[in-house]
Amino acid sequence: MDIKAVRDAFPILHQEVNGHPLVYLDSSATSQKPVQVIEKLDEYYRGYNSNVHRGVHTLGTRATDEYEGAREKVRRFIHAASTQEIIFTRGTTTAINTVAVSYGRASLSQGDEIVITPMEHHSNIIPWQQLAKATGATLKYMPLQSDGTILLEEAEKTITENTKIVAIAHVSNVLGTINPVKEIAAIAHRNGAVMLVDGAQGAPHLKVDVQELDCDFYAFSGHKMCGPTGIGVLYGKRSLLNEMEPVEFGGEMIDFVNLYDSTWKELPWKFEGGTPIIAGAVGLGAAIDFLNEVGLHEIAEHEHKLVEYAQQQMKTVEGLTIYGPDKRAGLVTFNLADVHPHDLATVLDAEGIAVRAGHHCAQPLMKWLEVSATARASFYLYNTEEDIDRLVQGLQTTKEYFGDVF
């Protein structure tokens, strides 16, 4: 991977923040966008902005081709069998909510169980809490090991014949744990449950093959993988999606409308009510092209090297606690002695280094870790070992700055 060429593609990286060259270490929150994506959005709005699936005019046809072309790119990206299984949503959250509401309310009743873990993002907790309340089903948590990993034996114990839905993050946005979702999907299926994978932190970093994972649903967001905000994907097995009712009614999802009854379009449009996020989908298509061009394998290898280096270097900082397993995805969550993570993040920001501080939309996990908040440095293809050196230097500076206080 030519790191210089990669970095050159991201104009935002080449600026100073508070008098220092920017070090962006918050890609788990949202990734930066390469010129290829920015220019694609520009091209759409300047060149062929038009609604899809309606007009017979030239611009409308072009927009439809680009929009459906992006769907095919997504299909290949996650190795789905058919574009009918690729539903464009606003993001991971909408995708998970769609499954909870559409599949969940129709399929669950009292006595049924939904299984998740304490490491889930709020977006993969609350829809299931709401579903449990609405149907009388029970929400169960699969226990975590002390290093924040899942033991398959525990999955075997927690998932029972009463389980109807298992919903687990592919990668934890706090711990960096890469979960054995393929093995858990197999356990879910043996018990007659469906498996949803929250791929928000998976799709941008790992090779995803939904057929190999044999998950029933896979949800992810465009903006965490170099695409625009406001676009995401719900993958679902065709047989399940065919059985499911739409959640939003109106616009693109309509087939025939009579006075008192209507019918829906076929998949995937059945789930895409209203005017879809056309620019977002087109931009996501460009992001996928970009990632493929750099090479998914190369990106994964680069991130792996970075996170190994980061762990190694950060361990030299006295008073630093790192949360999560040694073997992890490209992020490090930590606390520095008694310095509150917000204060830490402010000092780092003064040094031009952007990290996340807070509960990371994972309050149950914070409770599990017995902390109120943490700081997180997350990496992507455009980060370098120099970025990590700057972070480590920033941590030393923070200690010096607050040294006589704590």
Add this chain to the structure above:
Amino acid sequence: MSFNNLDTLYRQVIMDHYKNPRNRGTVEGDHLTVDMNNPTCGDRIQLQLQVNEGVVEDAKFDGEGCSISMSSASMMTQAIKGQKIEDAVKMSHMFSELMLGNEVDDDSIDLGDIEALQGVAKFPARIKCATLAWKAMEKGVDDEQED
């Protein structure tokens, strides 16, 4: 390396309140309790006020958060103790002005240590930390007056 900019935020007096918080704990006797949190960052505060005939006789807080939110709570409880409710609310409004970076020129009220927090105005991301305790106080007063 210069920390001039940071030093406007982390004044000595702020760090002193963080390290040695005043009025941390619980109020004895009759009091009202307000729980407030900042959902975006997880800071939380429990504020207890003892109000008698329109005067804040005691104020204590508990909670967890960054140096700015906790020192602000410490300073606020110190400032409003012994004040009339309306003066406490007036202080809160003055504090909001400070956070917007505006000059406050009301000689009738002495903000004391609190003025040390005016540097927060230059750190927009941290303003919510500084105002948490004050919002809790205003909510407590509102609830009290509704009863």
